Amino acid sequence: MDLGLKGKKALILGGTRGIGRAIAESLAAEGVDIGLCARNGDQVASTVSALQASGVRATGQSVDVMQADALKSWIGLVAEELGGLDMLISNAGAMAQGFDPASWRQNFELDVLAAVNAFEAAEPHLSHAAQGGDASFTIISSISASVADQAGSYGPVKASLIHMAKGLARQHARSGIRVNTISPGMVYFEGGVWHQVEQNMPDFFKKALARNPTGRCATPEEIARATVFLASPASSYTTGSNLIIDGALSNKVDF
Secondary structure, three states, rough: OOOOOOOEEEEEOOOOOHHHHHHHHHHHHOOEEEEEEOHHHHHHHHHHHHHHHHHOOOEEEEEOOOOOHHHHHHHHHHHHOOOOEEEEEEOOOOOOOOOOOHHHHHHHHHHHHHHHHHHHHHHHHHHHHHHHOOEEEEOOOOOHHHOOOOOOHHHHHHHHHHHHHHHHHHHOOOOEEEEEEEEOOOOOOOHHHHHHHHHOOOHHHHHHHHHHHOOOOOHHHHHHHHHHHHOHHHOOOOOOEEEOOOOOOOOOOOO
């Protein structure tokens, strides 16, 4: 299937590790030019170098996405350098699990406000791209948005992203900007959350795996492939959707 991505331009928040890195590599394989940011400057540099070696234009910078002015300024620079933006993908997340005010604030500012500010800065460029075909804003949320085994800040904040995306999808449908969310379940990669759980709480890790009918975690590449399709012109009539990729871990019915 031709996803219609060759020559498109994508911007990724949190694009150097795990799902974000896999998304960047999957887009590059389709001929997409990429701008990405993360907090670790060395990881940004190595990721950009690897993407450039694959034959696409790539640029990146260490950006604290909780700093609205810095984030918006960087997005403007990327759009100018790449010659526009067709896709915005928000993969930045605090991963704070607590119920304390600091955890709520960190999750909200990094997950939600960063996505809000990024879209505000990217919207003019996406609107321009939509006039010539297709433009999209895709947010990585979590299956935790629908789970409430105990009180915490992570799940509710992820749920708010899904709610926001639905509103943006309806608001911008006529202008041609599509907005969707991806909600992964357990995703395993070296240095990631579930790798750390496996190393530090092996019994809990085994119990968590046992709850999943597939008996395993997802790979970042499995999430990335779905994200790339959803963000691509091949999925041009899909907007306002939340795609759950959890190996049937959740028993909720979506209709």
